[in-house]
Amino acid sequence: MRVLITAGASGIGFAMGEAFAAAGYDVWVTDVDGVALAECPATWTTRLVDAANEAQMRGLFEEITSAGGLDVACANAGIAGPTARVEDVAWEDWKICVDITLGAAFLTAKFAAPLLKAAGAGAIILTSSTAGVFGYPNRAPYSAAKWGVIGLMKTLAMELGPFGIRANAICPGAVEGPRMDGVLQREAAAKGMTRDAVYDGYASGTSMRTFVRAQDIANMAVFLASEGAARVSGQVISVDGHTENPDPKP
Template sequence: MKRVLITAGATGIGLVMAQAFAGAGYRVWVTDVDAGMVSALPAGIRGSVCDASQEPAMQALFADVARDWGGLDVLCANAGIKGPTAGIEDMPLDGWHQCLAVNLDGAMLAAKHAARLMKPAKSGVMIFISSTSGLYGTPFRAPYVAAKWGVIGLMKTVAMELGPHGIRANAICPGSVNGPRIDRVIEAEAQAKGMTPDAVRQGYAAGTALKRLSDPEDVAAMALYLASDGARMVSGQALAVDGMTYNVDP
């Protein structure tokens, strides 16, 4: 039975991915900073409280994985926060640092410690959750955009370094995904732009070829594919799951 670890997997996209992997027969272990959500995980999904941006916590987590599972087949580096929404002239430095710490440092730490488990086995899959913001940018979201571009660069480097050891790495780039998180993003962007939340949401949908937002299940389906043997020659790719976004400024 294959083993998957998902950071920030107790809510949102992470939880939907966890349920999809469990449904596909994987052993699933998720982390989250929210102890209450970890304690409420569905049966069959193991959870640990862990801040993905802190190396001592990640070291302890992967030590537990090595002890209890003896290895790891799939990593989903999913931990992320939206960061501050503001024009660059008003961007708070502490908010910038926090956003990069969770989104980019967290991805690096997950890859670092997963590689130490996967290299001896000469196999493994790393899936990084970036964003379409990491492909072309988003106004008023400089920290998030910078972090998600960084995740793609990290992924490509990891794919090059670890490919000779039988390890694949790819990034999923969701667009706007239905759920509480995008609701908060839309509220903040509407305030920054002097628009109504409904107008911002409609602009997001109108800026895609399919004229709708994605669902978490769409992202989970891509993760399952990338983890599968059907994707055995897919590595180093940043794959958008967004209905083909072509207008990024609603």
């Protein structure tokens, strides 16, 4: 079995790679960070590919086809985008965030679909966000892109279901790690709060009063790819400790 994970050299993507490898998959990961790719396990196939670049993705999937095809595609690439009130978001920043976060998911699905159709089975797992369920103040581009990922997933489930292919979206909440640390710092600056106050606000906005781990997201991805989820498709599944308040405050 072969899995492709975009943005797989760090964070959630790396945790997915570890979890799929432990489940017996041949792991392929892409990333734009060559240094991080070089630190991935030697047993993984790594490629320096921009998941939002059509030509690069076409070349990648030609290579995957030559290697024997694909069983699971994890569309995980995306960026945080700016933290600002909607009237202060630059048009260029909006376009960059949406083009990368939604565009990379589209290209992954576009090129994975023919391979999975040929196999008559498979799964596409898209990384959305709780921001794609609730919306999020001061994160308009990111939230809109992640809502778009869910709309894409719902369409994929309907289009590809007759071919035995399932599509689902995982919505992480606040995930421990360097990326979320950057979000916390930017949000603290935008709101005139301390970083710790924003952190506490995120945690207290969940019923479990906690952030989640990248491994929690990865475990869900492996389940969604498994026979245990053979009839699970078109679903938006949050792994977030149950978000109660999408606008964290101190």
